[in-house]
Amino acid sequence: MNIKITLLTASCALALAACGGNDAPPPQDTTATPATAPATTPGTAPGTAAGGMDTGTDAATAGTTTPGTTPAGTTDAGATGAASGAATTTAGDAAEVTGCETTIEGNDAMQFNVNSITIPASCNEFTINLEHTGQLPEAAMGHNVVITSESDMQAVAADGLSAGADNEYVPQDDDRVLAFTDIIGGGESTSVTFSTSAMQDGGNYMFFCSFPGHSALMKGTISVG
Numbered sequence: 001m002n003i004k005i006t007l008l009t010a011s012c013a014l015a016l017a018a019c020g021g022n023d024a025p026p027p028q029d030t031t032a033t034p035a036t037a038p039a040t041t042p043g044t045a046p047g048t049a050a051g052g053m054d055t056g057t058d059a060a061t062a063g064t065t066t067p068g069t070t071p072a073g074t075t076d077a078g079a080t081g082a083a084s085g086a087a088t089t090t091a092g093d094a095a096e097v098t099g100c101e102t103t104i105e106g107n108d109a110m111q112f113n114v115n116s117i118t119i120p121a122s123c124n125e126f127t128i129n130l131e132h133t134g135q136l137p138e139a140a141m142g143h144n145v146v147i148t149s150e151s152d153m154q155a156v157a158a159d160g161l162s163a164g165a166d167n168e169y170v171p172q173d174d175d176r177v178l179a180f181t182d183i184i185g186g187g188e189s190t191s192v193t194f195s196t197s198a199m200q201d202g203g204n205y206m207f208f209c210s211f212p213g214h215s216a217l218m219k220g221t222i223s224v225g
């Protein structure tokens with residue numbers, strides 16, 4: 001009992017102390033603050049602010065002058081050059097082939113990063129690695145690579161749509177399909193290795209994505225050369 005009372009007392013004391021402490025200091029602080037801080041702040045602030053403003057203005061002026069003059073001209077020229085270069089590159093991007101293999105990318109903007117693949121004539125087999133560099137899931141922005149002759153592409157894409165997601169949007173056991181990968185989503189990759197014999201005739205062949213609606217944008221030429 002004594003202990004409890006003591007504790008209670010102590011608690012009360014602490015509580016009171018706490019309350020008292022809280023009650024007391026705030027007013028003092030409040031009182032003190034307005035008296036001290038504001039008085040000090042205005043007195044100091046203007047000076048500091050003024051100093052800061054001056055410095056800032058100088059810096060800003062200097063900064064404005066520099067970027068305005070030098071980089072502007074340089075940046076414009078550079079930007080134009082870069083833009084032209086990028087546009088040119090994008091328009092005619094050929095896949096980089098190493099040995100009998102290449103890696104191409106599909107992204108969340110429904111694009112392949114290349115629009116042509118040239119298979120070295122010495123390759124009896126060729127491997128295409130597909131990397132989905134986006135983040136969207138397979139169901140929303142799935143990509144694959146299907147290879148057909150140019151004349152079969154539209155029909156195969158249509159039949160792939162009918163085949164559905166369970167068949168990777170590719171018609172099953174279809175001789176028109178020379179090669180195809182699974183459909184993948186963002187962050188995933190897949191690969192297919194196929195015989196080039198059917199493409200050695202010098203005909204026109206296409207690689208495309210058969211995910212619904214994608215073949216209009218995601219396509220390119222593939223040839224043995």
Ligand SMILES: [Cu+2]
Pocket residue numbers: 106110141142143144209210211214218
């Ligand atoms: Cu696609």
